[in-house]
Each structure stands twice: as C-alpha cells, then as structure tokens.
Amino acid sequence: MSAAAPLRRSLVTPTTLVLAALVVIGFYFLALRLIYGLGAVTNLNSGYPWGIWVDVDIFIGTALGCGGFSMAILVYAFNGTAYHPLIRPALLGGLFGYTLGGLAAFTDLGRWWQAYNVLLPWHWQPNSAMFEVALCLLAYTAVLWIEFVPIILERFKWLALKRFLERWMFLFIALGILLPLMHQSSFGSVLLSMGPKLSPLWFTVWLPLLFVLSAILMGYAVVMFEATVVTHAFDLPSEHALISKLSKVVGWVALVWLVIRWADLLNRGVVNLAFAGDLKASMFWIENALFLAAVLIFLTPGGRASQRASFLGAVALLAGAVLYRLDALMIGDTPVGNWSYFPSVPELMVTIGIIALEILLYLVFIKLFPVLEGPSQSDMASA
Amino acid sequence: MTELSRRQLLTNGCVGVAVTATPTEAFAIARPPKEISPDAVGMLYDSTLCIGCKACVAACKTANEMPVEIPPDLSNWNEHTWDSAEDLSGRTLNVIKVYRNGTAEKKDREIDGFAFVKRHCLHCVDPSCVSVCPVGAMRKDPVTGVVSHDPDACIGCRYCVYACPFGVPQYDFNNPFGKIAKCQFCRHLLKDGKVPACCDVCPTGASLFGNVKDLEQETARRLSATPGTPYQFPRGRLGDNRPPNPATIPSYVKAIYGEHEGGGTQVRYIAGVPFPRLGLPTVPSQAPAALSEGVQHTIYQWLIAPIIAFAGLALLVRRRVNRAEGDAEPKSKGDRP
Numbered sequence: 001m002s003a004a005a006p007l008r009r010s011l012v013t014p015t016t017l018v019l020a021a022l023v024v025i026g027f028y029f030l031a032l033r034l035i036y037g038l039g040a041v042t043n044l045n046s047g048y049p050w051g052i053w054v055d056v057d058i059f060i061g062t063a064l065g066c067g068g069f070s071m072a073i074l075v076y077a078f079n080g081t082a083y084h085p086l087i088r089p090a091l092l093g094g095l096f097g098y099t100l101g102g103l104a105a106f107t108d109l110g111r112w113w114q115a116y117n118v119l120l121p122w123h124w125q126p127n128s129a130m131f132e133v134a135l136c137l138l139a140y141t142a143v144l145w146i147e148f149v150p151i152i153l154e155r156f157k158w159l160a161l162k163r164f165l166e167r168w169m170f171l172f173i174a175l176g177i178l179l180p181l182m183h184q185s186s187f188g189s190v191l192l193s194m195g196p197k198l199s200p201l202w203f204t205v206w207l208p209l210l211f212v213l214s215a216i217l218m219g220y221a222v223v224m225f226e227a228t229v230v231t232h233a234f235d236l237p238s239e240h241a242l243i244s245k246l247s248k249v250v251g252w253v254a255l256v257w258l259v260i261r262w263a264d265l266l267n268r269g270v271v272n273l274a275f276a277g278d279l280k281a282s283m284f285w286i287e288n289a290l291f292l293a294a295v296l297i298f299l300t301p302g303g304r305a306s307q308r309a310s311f312l313g314a315v316a317l318l319a320g321a322v323l324y325r326l327d328a329l330m331i332g333d334t335p336v337g338n339w340s341y342f343p344s345v346p347e348l349m350v351t352i353g354i355i356a357l358e359i360l361l362y363l364v365f366i367k368l369f370p371v372l373e374g375p376s377q378s379d380m381a382s383a
Numbered sequence: 384m385t386e387l388s389r390r391q392l393l394t395n396g397c398v399g400v401a402v403t404a405t406p407t408e409a410f411a412i413a414r415p416p417k418e419i420s421p422d423a424v425g426m427l428y429d430s431t432l433c434i435g436c437k438a439c440v441a442a443c444k445t446a447n448e449m450p451v452e453i454p455p456d457l458s459n460w461n462e463h464t465w466d467s468a469e470d471l472s473g474r475t476l477n478v479i480k481v482y483r484n485g486t487a488e489k490k491d492r493e494i495d496g497f498a499f500v501k502r503h504c505l506h507c508v509d510p511s512c513v514s515v516c517p518v519g520a521m522r523k524d525p526v527t528g529v530v531s532h533d534p535d536a537c538i539g540c541r542y543c544v545y546a547c548p549f550g551v552p553q554y555d556f557n558n559p560f561g562k563i564a565k566c567q568f569c570r571h572l573l574k575d576g577k578v579p580a581c582c583d584v585c586p587t588g589a590s591l592f593g594n595v596k597d598l599e600q601e602t603a604r605r606l607s608a609t610p611g612t613p614y615q616f617p618r619g620r621l622g623d624n625r626p627p628n629p630a631t632i633p634s635y636v637k638a639i640y641g642e643h644e645g646g647g648t649q650v651r652y653i654a655g656v657p658f659p660r661l662g663l664p665t666v667p668s669q670a671p672a673a674l675s676e677g678v679q680h681t682i683y684q685w686l687i688a689p690i691i692a693f694a695g696l697a698l699l700v701r702r703r704v705n706r707a708e709g710d711a712e713p714k715s716k717g718d719r720p
Binding site for chain 2: 034035036037038039040042044045046047049050075076077079081108109110111112114115117118123124125126127128129130131132134166169170171173174175177178181182185186189190192193194195196197205208335336337
C-alpha cells in the first residue's frame with residue numbers, strides 16, 4: 001500500500017556519533033539529578049519552579065511532536081490524501097517528541113517515585129489542567145506507538161497482522177486527532193491558574209485555543225522543516241511541490257491565530273503594555289513579528305514558490321510559536337518576590353541531550369523502517 | 384537586627400509589584416466564587432504590633448520539626464545556632480521580613496520608616512494550589528478551611544508553587560527526596576484544641592488566632608478606633624482569657640489585606656504602611672481557580688464534547704480510510720511480495 005522504504009544508509013556517521021555523545025552527556029547530568037536532587041543540577045528556584053525541562057522538553061517538545069497530529073487533521077478530516085507521503089515521517093517525529101517529553105516530565109518530577117499516583121483513580125483531581133494533560137499525554141504516546149506498529153510489521157513482512165491492525169486503525173487515528181486537541185489546549189489552560197502573575201499580554205481566556213492552534217502550526221512547520229532537511233541531507237527527490245501546497249494552508253491558519261491574538265488584546269485594551277519597553281514587550285514583538293513573517297511568506301505565490309523562502313517561513317513559524325510558549329510560561333511571568341532564572345549548563349545539557357536523542361532515534365528509524373518515500377526501487381529490492 | 388536590616392529586597396521588590404499590578408479583570412466564564420465556611424479558623428496579623436522578635440519563626444520550626452536554615456553567606460559567623468531564614472523555603476514555613484525606607488526612623492511609617500511583615504500561607508477560601516494539584520495532595524478542610532498538604536500523594540510537579548498568587552508553597556530543591564513545604568496552620572495542634580505555634584508564642588498579639596468571623600469583628604474594632612486611644616490587644620486565641628497586651632491604637636492604613644484578595648483568605652493583615660510596601664502581592668478579587676475551573680468545566684462538562692468529537696472523527700476517518708483503500712485496491716496487488 002505504501003511506497004515508503006527504509007533508507008539504505010549506514011547507521012554510524014559523524015552526525016549520529018555527535019548526537020550519541022550529546023545523549024551520553026545529557027544522561028550523565030540526568031543521573032546526577034536523580035542522585036543529588038533538582039537543585040544540584042538546575043537553577044530552579046521558588047520564583048521559577050518550572051525551568052527549561054518543563055517549558056522546552058514538555059510544553060515545546062510535545063508541540064514540536066505535533067506533526068503527526070497536524071497531518072492527520074489535513075489528511076483525514078479534510079481529505080488531503082495528496083499529503084500521504086508526509087504522514088509517516090511526521091508520525092515518527094511525534095513518536096519521539098512525546099515519548100521523550102514524557103521521560104523529561106518524569107525526571108523533572110520532584111517526587112518521581114510517586115508518579116504512578118496520577119494513574120490511581122482515588123488521587124484524580126479533574127479540576128486540574130495538569131491532571132488532564134498528564135493522562136492525555138500518556139494515552140496519546142500509547143496511540144502514537146500503536147499507529148507506528150504497522151510500519152514495523154511492514155518491515156518484517158507480517159502482513160496478516162498488519163492488515164488486521166489496519167482494520168481497527170481508524171479508531172486510533174481518530175484518538176490521535178482528539179487527544180492532542182485536548183491536551184495541547186489544556187497546556188494553555190494550565191496557565192489560566194496563573195491569574196495576576198502572568199502579564200495580560202499573554203493571560204487571556206483564549207489561552208487554550210491559542211495553544212492548540214499554535215501546536216497545529218508547529219506540527220506543520222516541523223513537517224516542512226524536516227522534509228526539506230531530510231531530502232537535502234539524503235539526496236532524496238524534493239518534496240517542495242507538496243510543501244508549497246501545504247504552506248498555503250499553514251499561512252491561513254497562522255493568520256487566523258494572529259487575528260484571534262490581536263482581536264483579544266485590543267478587546268481587553270492591554271496593547272499599551274506592548275509599549276512598556278521592557279523585556280516582556282520586546283519578546284512580545286519578536287514573537288508576533290515571526291508569526292507575521294511566516295504569514296507573509298506563505299500567503300504570497302512568490303514566497304511559496306521559492307524553496308528557500310518557504311523553508312525560512314517554516315523556521316520563522318517554529319521560532320515564533322516556540323517563543324510564544326516560552327513567553328507565556330516564563331518570560332511573561334512575574335513571580336512573587338525578587339527571583340530570576342537562567343538555566344545552568346548541566347540543565348541545558350540535559351535538554352540538548354534529550355533533543356539529540358530524538359533526532360538520533362529519528363535517523364536510526366528512517367534507516368531501519370519504511371518511513372520515507374523516495375528511495376529507489378533498486379534500494380528496496382536489495383533490502 | 385543586623386540580619387534583618389541587611390535585607391533591602393522588600394524596598395526593591397515592591398517597585399516591581401507596583402509596575403506590574405494588573406487591572407482587576409473579572410472573566411464571565413469563571414465558575415461562581417466559593418463561600419467561606421462558617422466555622423473557618425484564621426489569623427489576624429497586625430503589622431503594627433509586631434516587634435520583629437521572630438519567636439514565631441522559631442516556634443514554627445519546633446512545632447513542625449523543620450530544619451534550621453542558614454543562608455551560605457551567613458554561615459561563616461553563624462555556627463548553626465541561629466536560624467536565619469531570609470524567606471519562605473522548603474525548610475521554612477513562616478518568616479518575618481522588614482520594610483525599610485530612607486532613614487528608617489519611625490516604625491509603621493511609609494517614608495523614612497520601617498515595618499515588619501509575616502509571610503506564610505493565607506489559607507485561601509478558593510485556593511489555587513488545591514485547584515491545580517493533579518493528584519489531590521493539596522486539600523482544604525471543609526469545616527476549618529485549613530489548606531493541608533499530603534507528601535505521600537504529591538508527585539512533585541510544583542504546579543502549586545508556580546500557580547500560588549501569594550508565592551507560598553515551596554519545594555526543597557536541595558534534597559533529592561524534597562517535599563513541598565507550606566504552613567498547614569499547625570493542624571496537628573488544632574486537632575488537640577491547641578493554638579498554632581506562631582500565635583501561641585507571639586508576645587504582643589501581632590499574630591492572633593481565632594474564628595474568622597470573630598477576627599473580622601476584632602479587625603473592624605481596631606480600624607474604627609481613634610488612633611492614640613488605649614486598647615487591650617488580645618493574645619494567643621481570640622476569646623481565651625490570656626492577659627492582653629495593653630497599648631494604644633496606631634494609625635492604620637484603612638484596608639484589610641486578605642478580605643478580597645484571590646477570592647478572600649482566612650489570614651488577614653492590617654498595617655501602618657500600604658501592603659505593596661510590605662511585599663504583599665496585588666491580587667485581584669476573582670480567584671484564579673474560579674476562572675481556570677470555569678474554562679475547564681465548560682470544555683469538559685460530562686466529557687460530552689470529547690465523546691462527540693471522538694465519534695465524529697472515528698466515522699470521518701473510517702470513511703476516508705475505506706475510500707483510500709478502495710482506490711488503492713487494484714494497484715496494491717502488485718505491491719505484495
């Protein structure tokens with residue numbers, strides 16, 4: 001059914017070796033964290049109890065893993081069957097984005113040995129957006145693995161089992177759209193409890209909508225980014241025709257996001273805060289400028305036609321959406337008391353190590369399993 | 384006093400508070416506010432009575448078996464004999480801070496004066512920490528209203544630390560098995576009919592324990608009395624027959640901190656200088672939890688929306704998959720090995 005095939009390339013390359021080294025360093029510091037505590041490795045404090053492990057590895061990392069979710073919306077809900085070749089790589093990116101986001105969440109927990117309490121119904125506290133996020137995230141990670149199983153079965157030619165699984169796959173594809181809609185919006189709801197501590201430039205009842213829409217955008221941007229990088233790196237046929245078509249959709253969604261964001265800011269009459277000249281205001285403008293740049297590139301025929309411009313558009317959109325999350329979670333926040341936070345080097349190395357592991361596993365999997373379309377038939381025959 | 388006057392963070396800190404004060408914005412989607420229990424217990428902290436002796440800080444450590452805390456920069460001359468916590472932390476549940484301005488000549492004066500403030504949990508009527516905790520480790524007693532914490536349920540996500548509008552719950556980052564620390568109003572003592580350690584030990588009645596209703600009347604009496612008139616300030620528990628502290632009514636700022644902040648709290652403050660000067664954060668009267676729960680309940684009521692969405696998506700996806708397979712069927716035969 002699919003034209004995808006494993007990429008016949010060596011697993012050991014300079015890139016994978018560097019990534020592996022970063023993973024080892026990251027996990028060394030992660031081990032120190034478990035032995036000596038969060039304070040020994042991180043710069044976390046009472047004013048900033050959530051640092052980059054929460055903000056980048058979970059809130060941003062899982063949104064970067066939304067490629068599979070975003071493409072599923074397009075392919076299944078809007079009948080964009082042409083985009084089918086982009087689904088498997090997007091799914092694979094999401095698989096590791098979420099699995100390792102979950103790992104990061106676990107090691108960030110101050111009382112990780114009691115983490116299973118989230119699964120015990122007598123501890124459930126459904127008023128908490130965090131509770132919704134935790135359960136939904138676990139469920140969606142499981143769904144991603146189930147969605148990936150047919151690709152593994154295809155590799156080993158267990159086609160009877162694959163056909164059986166595919167008969168029920170529609171349920172998991174539907175869950176794979178529903179669950180991210182739920183938890184990516186709940187990531188926004190998590191911030192609704194911040195009340196006066198979060199600047200009105202970010203604090204709004206529309207946080208859940210803005211978060212889920214920006215997650216969808218990040219999903220598309222990652223797919224565009226990844227397709228361009230991978231086809232270049234491995235000399236595969238260009239996906240630009242599809243990317244260009246996709247970027248028009250993305251441009252419109254990004255425009256809708258900006259309109260909601262600004263209509264709400266104007267409606268609440270807080271735009272004056274954007275002219276306060278402080279760090280919050282600067283970050284606000286950078287974030288919005290990046291979104292606007294992406295919209296301008298994606299909604300002009302010239303921008304879409306140029307491979308370079310649409311790649312830059314994807315990068316701008318990614319940067320803007322990453323910054324939006326970072327601003328809403330940390331920079332837009334004013335803790336009670338005089339606190340400041342900047343991640344320590346070991347803390348950064350853990351986050352870098354986790355991102356490196358995501359990329360490493362991605363590279364290994366596209367070489368082991370039929371994820372990418374395009375490798376020539378002779379490659380497949382020799383497999 | 385060296386240790387207290389060395390600290391100027393309050394004067395710096397309140398500048399930040401003043402600039403970022405949010406306009407009081409009430410959101411219509413919020414669920415209705417919570418009512419205070421008629422039997423709620425609370426505390427009145429009168430900053431003008433506080434002499435900064437920190438007997439309450441020491442008594443709290445003893446009563447709750449919390450370790451002594453000595454900041455690294457004070458450890459050279461302080462040989463672990465003097466608990467010198469500078470702020471709330473994973474090891475300190477209550478703390479006395481000082482506001483200083485200019486020459487700091489006169490107590491309870493905003494300009495060229497100084498004042499004390501005690502910081503600990505305010506036991507909100509509608510607590511954010513209880514609302515945000517994913518595993519129900521934070522609970523509010525339905526009768527006394529005391530907000531308690533269960534470390535055996537806690538997973539250490541620190542959402543309570545992140546969300547509390549008063550900056551109260553603290554995680555002990557320096558311990559691999561760190562816990563969340565917060566004042567639980569000495570609920571182990573309350574159970575035996577005793578008074579929270581800080582109120583029990585306070586020599587001037589600056590920290591006064593009692594039923595919130597009675598404390599409200601006491602607060603109103605003090606605020607309405609003419610400055611300079613003699614007054615018998617009760618000590619320990621309001622209504623007990625301990626000898627009071629005879630003094631005169633100071634000139635209060637005519638406001639009560641905690642009456643409305645964050646949906647109201649069971650600990651109230653009155654003072655001679657404005658509350659932001661004391662480092663008490665400006666918090667709108669709508670409880671943050673009322674808004675976040677209002678939104679969550681709207682989206683997730685009875686799980687109706689997610690269930691309908693799932694059914695719709697499943698049907699849609701099934702139709703698409705079937706159609707795609709129908710198209711692919713003739714071709715797919717050749718695919719098979």
